[in-house]
Every structure is written in structure tokens, then in C-alpha cells.
Amino acid sequence: MLLALIVLYVVSLLYLSIIERFRHYVMILALQGWLLFGVALLRWHASEWYELAFVVTETLIFKALVLPAILYRVIRRTGINRVHTASVAVFNQLLMSMGLLLGSLVMTYYMAADTQFDMVFFGVALYAVLSGMLLIITHKRIFSHLVGFLVIENGVFLFAMAIGVEMPYLINIAILLDILMSVLMLGMVIARIGTRYRHMNVDNLDSLKD
């Protein structure tokens, strides 16, 4: 079951590279939130129940419900719809994403062998982080950049699971609040940029230079 969820997660990352509408981005991020919730739930045995209960609740509320809601709100407020200004063709993006998947697997084999890491989690986490970066690099619309940031964040979450790190509650809550506030702030800035610029491309944001 766990493996099936992870495979679905990888498919969702691949699908991210060919999406053409912002709403689909949000749907995929919400799906990833639910998948991560499932993964956290299935790893119940790995730690103390109350610690995992916190992680599971956090994942469900934050990743599967709150973040998609914030993103939908940004889409409604700005009226943005199509991801038509990628600087790389969709097919090429898919190829690049597959290349990153392959690279992540090779790197995982090299890095995570003979360690305490969960290799599957480690490889997929690495692929998620790289996919987020690819999304940021290959897309011109700043909303895509926000999605890329959240994909990286999901990758970091998986990475924490691969390592099996257990941080105190207070720190976990603080980290969660930090990321939530960042996303809220980025969403607000995107909304303001949307009222000032029609296309919301990074090309509009190049006045600060020497």
C-alpha cells in the first residue's frame, strides 16, 4: 500500500511537468497532500503514536486542505488560468522531469545505500525537490514559482520521513507556522502583482538591476 502511494506521488510529479492550467496545479498539490497524509498514516508503527498523530493531522490540515484553499483563492482573485508562458516546451519539460527521476534514482543508489535512510523515500524526496526547482526554472508565471516552492516543501517533508527525524512539538509547530506564513505572504504578493500587471510573468519583475 505504501509503495502504491509513493508510485502515485511520483506520477503526480511527472504530471506536474505537462499541466497547462493553474487549477490542475492546485488539484495535484491537494492530491499530493492526501498522498503524504496516507504515507504518514501508514508509517504509524515507526514512532510514538502521539508524535505521528501530530504529523498526520498537520499533513491533512495543512497540505491537503489549507494550502490548496489558499491557492484557489489566489487564482480566483487574480483570474489567472492558463500556464501558457513556459520558457521550455511541454514535451521537453516531461523529458527533463524523467531525466531528473532517473538521476534521483541513481543518486539515491549511490548515496543512501548502507545507511539508515529509507531508500524509496529518499529517492522520491530528491526527485520532488528537483521537480520543484525545474518548475521554477522553466516557467515564467510567478504562480508556477509558488507551486514549485510548495513541491520542494513536500519533497523536504518526504526527506524528513526518509531520515526519520523526530523534532520536539514546539519546533514542529514553529516550522509549520513559518511555512504557512510564507505561503500566505507569497499569495498576497501574487495577488498584488496581479492587480498591477496583466500577465504576471517574471519578465515584469526585472526593474531592479544595476
Next chain:
Amino acid sequence: MMTVYLLIAVLIAGLMALARSHAQVRALGYVFYGLQLLFALSIWMFARGSEQLQFFTFDALGMLFFGLLSVISLVAFYQSNVYLAEDPLHPFQTYHISLLLLCASATAVYFSNNLAVTWVFLEATTLATAGLIYHGRSASSLEATWKYVFICSTGILLAYLGVLLLSTVTIHGDLSYAALADVIATGNPLYLKIAFVFILVGYSCKLEVFPLYTVGIDANYAAPTPASAVVSTVLVNAGFVSLLRVYRLFAQTPVYGWVSGVLLLCGVISVLVGAVYLRRTNHYKRFFAYSTTENLGIVLIGLGLGGVAVFAAVFHVMAHSLVKSGIFFNVAQIGRIYGSYRINRIGNYICVNRLGAVSMLLGTVSLLALPPSALFISELMIFKQVIASGRWWLFGVMVVLLCFVMYSLAYRLLRLLYKPVALPEGEHAVNRLVTWSGFVLILLAVVLGIMQPDPLVNFIESIIAW
């Protein structure tokens, strides 16, 4: 004590949000910054070395930079009131709340004894700084805010990956620096190297050094100038303290040689960036922001060299904070008088504000690291260490780059003081108290250049003893 400080910060920020007038915001601000100064003094007298709230320790490193923060933020608050007095209430409130929260989160970074807590409050500084950058509500401030929040958040997220990698060596996920110091030498060298690179990349957006220095430059440009003084010093120091704590850990590992190499590389590239862009930019705030990149590049080189250069690096950051904040406070006055920060539109300052001109002269001479500047002492120590370590290539590169830096600084200073320009109509009068507030900080750095009191030297030595 830390609980009281954080509670007071949150309480006063909340009261500022509810304030109905500028006077109320100002009064609350003076209460907070006054209490902060008292807090610094009481830590020094009663609570040195004590642990607070499990995650904070009043150690020498934190105390040194918190002392600087208390002084600089008080002056910044005073100057902000002068420059933003005519702003509408809402942006005025947002600005002051952001400034207060930035100071509180930077304080938490200084005193944090846990890697994860440091990370949490560094990210909090990003959010607080965003409020300062967006103050102008213009297209450029919007652009700077987006870039700052997005790049800093992504960078800090990468630093979190580094933190997670470091956590692989810990027992039960204890990420306190003390616990990490005990076990870090047993870590997998490959993971340690990757962790350090991620952490350095993440922290570089606060330190304003290569690779993520650009967001700091834009933040300095877009924020009101008194806030730029805080961003260029208090926030940069938060990045430095965080890096120094990680550096102390890595100094005990087998990968220390590799870490030194990375720091030297980033340091040299930062100095190169500073040298190139100090010549290119036509905006005084960006100009002095690039100077921060150059100076922090020298600091990274000091850390990379190790030995006595680590002492020099700490001393350099401390002196740089005094000089740079003093310069920014003067630049704020210049911008107000001329109605612009464009270098080609400003000149003849010696006739407009003699004391301010002397202050800028002294500040720039200090940045040039000429005697009697405190930066002269630290750079001399770093150069000595470069020669002692036999890195002649580094010596050559640094000399060439610093020549470019000196030329740019001297050229722009002479232009500012003597270039004949027509003063704009209806210019603001010179505010003597504002000029003095910047001048005193620069004078303090000069005094440190002339004599380094033994207690201060011993204090810094206690910071670098590990």
C-alpha cells in the same frame, strides 16, 4: 528573561496594531526599544551564560550582537519616526510592527542554542523584513518583496534540508549545538559536506554573500533607509551568528578542510561581486549594500582561513555593523535633502551639511579599511593569516579586488562631497540630531580601530574558543 522579552515584543506589536495615532505607535516603540536596551544590560549583569526556555542561551556570541542590535535598532527607530512622520497611519504601523518583529526574531536567532530553532527564527526574519520592504507600495518595492520572500523562503528551505541531513548524526533528533558538537565527527563525510553546502546557500540570503546575495541588495534598495541600516547590520549579523555556530560544529569534523575551501570560494566570489557592482551601480543604497557583500565576503575568507582570522572575522562583523549603520543613517539624511539616491544627481554635500559630510568621509574611510578604521585591524589580521597559510594566489586576488573597491568608494565619496550640483527646490533642512546619531556610531568604530580594550578582546576570544 527570554520569555519576558518575547512576550513583551508580541504584546507591544499587538498594541501597535491597535494604536489610533502616530504618537501612540511612537510611544510604544520607545517603550520597546528602551526595554530592549535594559534587557541587554541586565543580561550582561545578571544572566550571562544562562539557558532560557530550553532553546536559548545567553552566550558571549549572542550577547555581543544583541548589544549591537539594541543600539542600532534604537537609532533606526528614532530615524524612522523622523522620515516616516508624514506617512498615513496604516503603513506607519505596519512598518514599525515589522521593524519590532525583525529585531525580536533576530534576537532569538542570536541566542538560539538549537539548529532547528535558529532556522525557525531566520525564516521569521524573512517575513518581518518583507513588511519593511513593501513599505513604499511601489512597483519596485512589490518586486523586491516578491523576490525577497520567494528566494529567502526557498533558500531557507534548502537550509532545512541541510539541517535534516545533520540530524542523521544526532541521537533522538536532538539538534542543540551542544549535542551536535558531541557527535558530528562521527557523521558520514558525504552527508556532512552536502549539509554544509545547503546550510550555507540558505544562510547566504541573510548574510548577503554569494550565491543568494541579490535579494539582500534589493531589500536594502526598496526598504526605507533607516530600515536598510537594520537589514544591512542586524539581519546580516543574524546570518553570521547562525553560520558561525554551524562553522564551530564543522571545525571538529574531518571535512573541515573542504568546508574551508567552500567558504574561501564563496568569500572570493562575494568580494568580486562587490568590486564589480560598486563600480556599476548608480544608487547610493545599492552601492552600500554591495559594500556589505564585499565586507561579508572578506569575513567568509577569514572563516575559511581559520586560526587568528576567525577572531578577525568576528571583529570585522562587529565593526562593520557600527560603520554601515552609521553610513545608512547618513544616507537617509542625504536622500531626504536631495530627494533622490541617484549618485549622479547628488553632490556638494560638504556645503549642505558639514557634519554629515565629515561623517560620510569618516565612514567611507572606515569602509576603505584605512587607519584608524577598526576594519583596518581585522583586514590586516586576515591578510597576515593569508600569508601565513601560504595562499599567495588568494593574497593576489584579494589585493586586486580590494583596489577596485577602494577606487569605487573613494571616487563616489569625492563626488558626493564636492561635485557641484544644483540643490532641489524646497529641500528639507538638515536635522543635527539625525546627523549626530549616525556620526556617533561611526566614531565608535574609529575608537575601536585606535584601541581595542582588553575586555572586548577577551570577550571575542571567548566566542571563538571551541
